[in-house]
Amino acid sequence: MGASVSVEGLTKSFGSQNIWRDVSLTLPMGEVSVLLGPSGTGKSVFLKTLIGLLHPEQGSVIIDGTDITKCSSRELYEIRKLFGVLFQDGALFGSMSLFDNIAFPLREHTKKKEDDIRDVVMEKIELVGLTGAENKLPGEISGGMRKRAGLARALVLDPQIILCDEPDSGLDPVRTAYLSQLLIDINAQIDATILIVTHNIQVARTVPDNIGMLFRKELVMFGPREVLLTSDEPVVDQFLNGRRIGPIGMSEEKDDAQQKREQEMVDAGHSDGGTAEDVRGIVPQLQATPGLPERKAVARRQARVREILHTLPEPAQRAIEDSFIEEAAAQAKGREATRLTRPAPVWESSDARTEQIPAYRA
Numbered sequence: 001m002g003a004s005v006s007v008e009g010l011t012k013s014f015g016s017q018n019i020w021r022d023v024s025l026t027l028p029m030g031e032v033s034v035l036l037g038p039s040g041t042g043k044s045v046f047l048k049t050l051i052g053l054l055h056p057e058q059g060s061v062i063i064d065g066t067d068i069t070k071c072s073s074r075e076l077y078e079i080r081k082l083f084g085v086l087f088q089d090g091a092l093f094g095s096m097s098l099f100d101n102i103a104f105p106l107r108e109h110t111k112k113k114e115d116d117i118r119d120v121v122m123e124k125i126e127l128v129g130l131t132g133a134e135n136k137l138p139g140e141i142s143g144g145m146r147k148r149a150g151l152a153r154a155l156v157l158d159p160q161i162i163l164c165d166e167p168d169s170g171l172d173p174v175r176t177a178y179l180s181q182l183l184i185d186i187n188a189q190i191d192a193t194i195l196i197v198t199h200n201i202q203v204a205r206t207v208p209d210n211i212g213m214l215f216r217k218e219l220v221m222f223g224p225r226e227v228l229l230t231s232d233e234p235v236v237d238q239f240l241n242g243r244r245i246g247p248i249g250m251s252e253e254k255d256d257a258q259q260k261r262e263q264e265m266v267d268a269g270h271s272d273g274g275t276a277e278d279v280r281g282i283v284p285q286l287q288a289t290p291g292l293p294e295r296k297a298v299a300r301r302q303a304r305v306r307e308i309l310h311t312l313p314e315p316a317q318r319a320i321e322d323s324f325i326e327e328a329a330a331q332a333k334g335r336e337a338t339r340l341t342r343p344a345p346v347w348e349s350s351d352a353r354t355e356q357i358p359a360y361r362a
């Protein structure tokens with residue numbers, strides 16, 4: 001089971017520039033969460049604060065019972081072993097091969113022999129579809145490959161908490177789909193607590209159990225996907241629909257005059273940049289690959305939603321109840337697919353791997 005992550009009253013500034021203030025949330029243990037927000041709202045700063053790379057001015061970050069804003073550097077070193085982090089740029093050492101980059105945490109934090117390290121590293125390299133590229137330097141491969149190498153490195157210590165900063169940026173849609181499936185499958189297998197920062201609306205709508213939104217230096221909302229995907233909160237609505245109309249502007253927040261001008265243009269027939277269809281609503285969540293354990297996170301999240309269902313607007317209640325029925329049907333189909341086929345996950349069978357994940361090849 002993943003470790004718990006709880007932040008309370010967190011405030012971060014750089015000099016006189018306040019990034020966000022009074023952020024409180026708990027990442028539900030063993031569930032997948034996504035953090036959204038316009039560029040520059042401090043999502044990466046938030047991830048770095050969770051692992052103690054940046055120090056907040058106020059508030060606490062409790063990881064597995066320890067407040068890392070106040071603990072000793074020795075304790076922080078131990079706590080960091082719980083984490084696997086995929087940084088935005090992959091953060092690989094430029095002078096080391098991919099193999100050595102991925103082996104680095106094992107050599108640094110464990111006493112494993114080189115043979116065992118090789119087994120773990122090659123397993124993770126296969127998992128992310130980089131077999132054959134292990135001797136290359138980061139400068140010799142594409143940005144998407146660097147990203148996948150960063151993910152392999154984030155997974156080598158079998159982390160209880162996985163933080164991914166824009167894992168999909170620089171990836172094509174097919175690889176993004178594989179990556180989304182991979183994160184869901186990892187969660188099904190080890191029940192890790194996962195936090196993903198992304199701008200990808202498709203990922204935000206189909207992958208996480210919980211969604212949070214940073215805007216105007218505050219955490220606007222954080223909660224189960226059912227609640228956010230049916231929310232009328234203007235910022236959430238605008239962001240999930242990728243529209244210009246709404247409180248989010250190109251640089252900072254918009255003033256009323258600009259909002260009015262944009263609304264007039266849309267009323268006159270000019271596209272607002274979103275799709276014609278309203279993409280809000282609860283779309284089915286990605287299921288673990290048939291053959292893997294069912295995700296325990298789903299039942300835990302639905303139980304939380306049931307507790308607050310009566311507090312939500314009527315249309316949201318109806319949409320959520322329908323989504324529960326759909327989810328139960330999808331899970332039943334998954335169980336049936338498992339019973340009929342019992343396929344190994346794609347990366348566990350070498351034959352299947354070559355057949356099924358060519359898209360991950362270098």
Ligand SMILES: Nc1ncnc2c1ncn2[C@@H]1O[C@H](COP(=O)(O)OP(=O)(O)OP(=O)(O)O)[C@@H](O)[C@H]1O
Nearest residue numbers: 014019037038039040041042043044045046088199
């Ligand atoms: N070490 C630092 N020193 C000073 N300012 C910083 C530092 N790190 C980040 N910032 C500032 O904090 C703000 C938030 O940056 P951050 O990278 O967290 O945004 P973000 O929401 O992740 O953006 P994007 O979606 O574009 O990646 C930016 O104004 C950035 O310049």
